[in-house]
Amino acid sequence: DAGITQSPRYKITETGRQVTLMCHQTWSHSYMFWYRQDLGHGLRLIYYSAAADITDKGEVPDGYVVSRSKTENFPLTLESATRSQTSVYFCATYLAGEADTQYFGPGTRLTVL
Amino acid sequence: AQSVTQLGSHVSVSEGALVLLRCNYSSSVPPYLFWYVQYPNQGLQLLLKYTSAATLVKGINGFEAEFKKSETSFHLTKPSAHMSDAAEYFCAVSEGDYKLSFGAGTTVTVRA
Numbered sequence: 001d002a003g004i005t006q007s008p009r010y011k012i013t014e015t016g017r018q019v020t021l022m023c024h025q026t027w028s029h030s031y032m033f034w035y036r037q038d039l040g041h042g043l044r045l046i047y048y049s050a051a052a053d054i055t056d057k058g059e060v061p062d063g064y065v066v067s068r069s070k071t072e073n074f075p076l077t078l079e080s081a082t083r084s085q086t087s088v089y090f091c092a093t094y095l096a097g098e099a100d101t102q103y104f105g106p107g108t109r110l111t112v113l
Numbered sequence: 114a115q116s117v118t119q120l121g122s123h124v125s126v127s128e129g130a131l132v133l134l135r136c137n138y139s140s141s142v143p144p145y146l147f148w149y150v151q152y153p154n155q156g157l158q159l160l161l162k163y164t165s166a167a168t169l170v171k172g173i174n175g176f177e178a179e180f181k182k183s184e185t186s187f188h189l190t191k192p193s194a195h196m197s198d199a200a201e202y203f204c205a206v207s208e209g210d211y212k213l214s215f216g217a218g219t220t221v222t223v224r225a
Contacts, residue, residue, distance in 0.1 A: 004156075031211050040122070040217055041217060042117075042119075042203060042215035042216050042217040042218050043157075043203065043215040044215075045212075045213075048211070050211075090156055090157065092157075094211045096211070101147075101159055101162060102211075102213055103159075104149075104156035104157040104158070105156050106154075106155055106156045107154075107155070107156050
């Protein structure tokens with residue numbers, strides 16, 4: 001039971017390129033989230049989705065785009081990558097009724113040169 | 114609105130010594146509180162959570178945390194550190210919905 005998978009696990013790209021980070025869950029949790037983790041900032045919410053075709057901005061959405069056509073997938077796209085988007089990105093899911101417990105994927109380490 | 118402050122970005126303890134990680138929160142409603150652990154190159158794993166039941170919460174790997182409303186604190190402790198406890202620890206708060214606010218994290222190193 002894989003739970004949440006993220007791909008790729010590591011990615012190096014160049015400024016201005018488009019990058020898509022994938023997140024897949026084997027459960028049917030309604031909520032999915034994208035966070036970025038930066039030293040000194042903990043985790044900051046980029047975007048979240050309450051269900052398929054329902055997405056909303058989090059704390060730091062600028063420069064990112066999301067979509068959710070299927071419950072199990074929640075890709076995050078950097079339309080034109082910048083060096084400030086170098087970070088570790090985590091996908092998470094949440095099952096309503098489980099006292100707010102979020103489950104996290106293994107993360108994607110993205111470097112923008 | 115909720116927020117979390119973790120006191121100390123880095124804690125170093127000797128193997129067998131007490132581990133104490135401090136977390137203070139602010140919340141406009143009774144909070145749900147969490148501690149997550151992140152081992153190197155891994156995602157976050159739930160260590161324990163407080164959801165308005167017992168104020169002393171026991172988690173995995175011998176950790177526990179106590180909710181103190183008067184102090185708005187949720188400090189994490191472990192009586193005897195083990196080398197395998199070396200990791201980064203995050204405190205988080207929720208106001209009863211899906212939104213979590215995280216602290217900046219505390220890195221724990223364990224000296225032999």
